[in-house]
Amino acid sequence: MKKYRNKSPEEVIKLVTTEIIERAIKLGRKKKRPVFISKTSGGKGADVLTLNPKTDEDRINLEKFFTPIRRHYTFSGLGSPEEPDSISWRILNLPFFRRILLVVQVGISFFLKGSPIKNKLYRWMGAHIGKGTEIMQMAWLDHFRPELIFIGENSLLGAYTQLTVHSYEGSGKFRYGIIEIGNNCTIGAGTGMGPIQIEDNSRTLPGTTLSPYFSVIKSGSVVGWNPPNVKEPKVEDDKK
Numbered sequence: 109m110k111k112y113r114n115k116s117p118e119e120v121i122k123l124v125t126t127e128i129i130e131r132a133i134k135l136g137r138k139k140k141r142p143v144f145i146s147k148t149s150g151g152k153g154a155d156v157l158t159l160n161p162k163t164d165e166d167r168i169n170l171e172k173f174f175t176p177i178r179r180h181y182t183f184s185g186l187g188s189p190e191e192p193d194s195i196s197w198r199i200l201n202l203p204f205f206r207r208i209l210l211v212v213q214v215g216i217s218f219f220l221k222g223s224p225i226k227n228k229l230y231r232w233m234g235a236h237i238g239k240g241t242e243i244m245q246m247a248w249l250d251h252f253r254p255e256l257i258f259i260g261e262n263s264l265l266g267a268y269t270q271l272t273v274h275s276y277e278g279s280g281k282f283r284y285g286i287i288e289i290g291n292n293c294t295i296g297a298g299t300g301m302g303p304i305q306i307e308d309n310s311r312t313l314p315g316t317t318l319s320p321y322f323s324v325i326k327s328g329s330v331v332g333w334n335p336p337n338v339k340e341p342k343v344e345d346d347k348k
Contacts, residue, residue, distance in 0.1 A: 112234055112255040117286045118177040120255055124284075125181050126170070131200055132156040132183065139193045143200075145173075146182045149283055153184065179286045180303045186280025197282045201252060201274075210251040221245050230254065238263065238291065250274060250287075256303075258288040265289075266297030266314065273303060290327070 112120050125145070132143040133156050146153025159173055160166035187194030198207060213233050220226040222242040230237050235254040237243070238261035246267045249257055252274040259265070274284040285303025289295065294311045302319030310325050312318065313332030318325070325331060 112236075117179070117256075117258055117288055121179065121181070121286055122174055122177055124253055124256060125174075126161055128183065128201060129156050129159055129170070130161065132195075133160055135195045135200060139195055141187065141193050141195060142185055143183065143195065144185045146184065147173075147178045149180075149182050149277075153182065179305070180283055181285070182281065182283035184281040186282075188279050194280060197276060197280065207251075210254065214249065214251040214254075217243075218246060218248060235259070241265075244269070244297070247271075253284060256284065256286050258286065260289060260291035260293065260308065262291060263289055263293040263295070265295045266299065268298045269295050270300045272301070272319075275302060296332075 112123065115123070129145065132145070136143040136156060143156045144153040145156055145159070154169075154173060158166055159170040161170055183197070183200065186197055186200065189196070201207075202210075210233060213229060217226055217229050217233075220229070222244045226243055227237045227241065230243070230249060233251075233254040235249055236258040238259055240262040241259050241264070243249070243259075243265045244267040247265045247269040249271045250273045252272075256273040257271055265271075271287050273287055274282060276282045286305070287301060287303055288305045290306055290308035290310065292309045293306055295306075296312045296314035296316060298315045299312045300317045300319070304319050304322055304325070306318075306325045307327035307329075309327055310329045310331070313330070316332050318331065322331070
């Protein structure tokens with residue numbers, strides 16, 4: 109989407125979070141339910157009613173809340189789906205039309221081979237894809253908020269790679285954050301990641317799981333896993 113283009117990751121997550129806060133205020137009033145936002149995965153956080161960007165006093169509170177900008181945020185207090193006054197985290201995130209459109213777009217891109225057309229589709233969805241980057245077939249970029257995904261130039265995402273910017277934790281609590289992959293990176297086939305910062309010239313081996321084990325991968329790193337030692341079962345002596 110145009111309003112997210114040519115903006116830094118910090119600027120984008122601020123825009124996204126402000127949009128969700130506005131929706132949380134509206135839905136919370138409709139359901140008569142308090143909704144909270146936190147800078148950490150735990151903790152109650154702040155009532156969104158005190159962060160209303162449309163009022164002068166609360167706008168000041170919002171700016172204080174965003175100082176400094178975090179790379180991830182957590183919403184809570186939405187209630188479990190069986191509660192009559194619960195708020196769906198999917199509805200809180202995005203309006204119905206854009207949710208459906210993103211699902212269709214991600215479904216199409218999932219089967220496309222790595223090509224400039226595929227990159228254009230992801231950019232249209234809101235993802236930030238650098239020049240020369242290749243995204244292989246069956247790679248999955250999260251449709252929750254594609255604008256939170258940043259991939260630099262001349263990088264490669266192998267087949268079956270999964271980039272997930274959000275996590276639903278049950279009972280009306282979800283968190284989301286930025287995935288940032290630098291320039292000249294190679295993400296091996298089947299790599300899975302959540303919110304993370306991968307610096308330039310880094311590489312992951314096939315089948316690597318990065319999150320929640322890493323928040324930052326330094327430039328030039330190679331990340332993988334070592335196979336566990338195989339211990340054969342002890343054979344009991346027949347004479348015993």
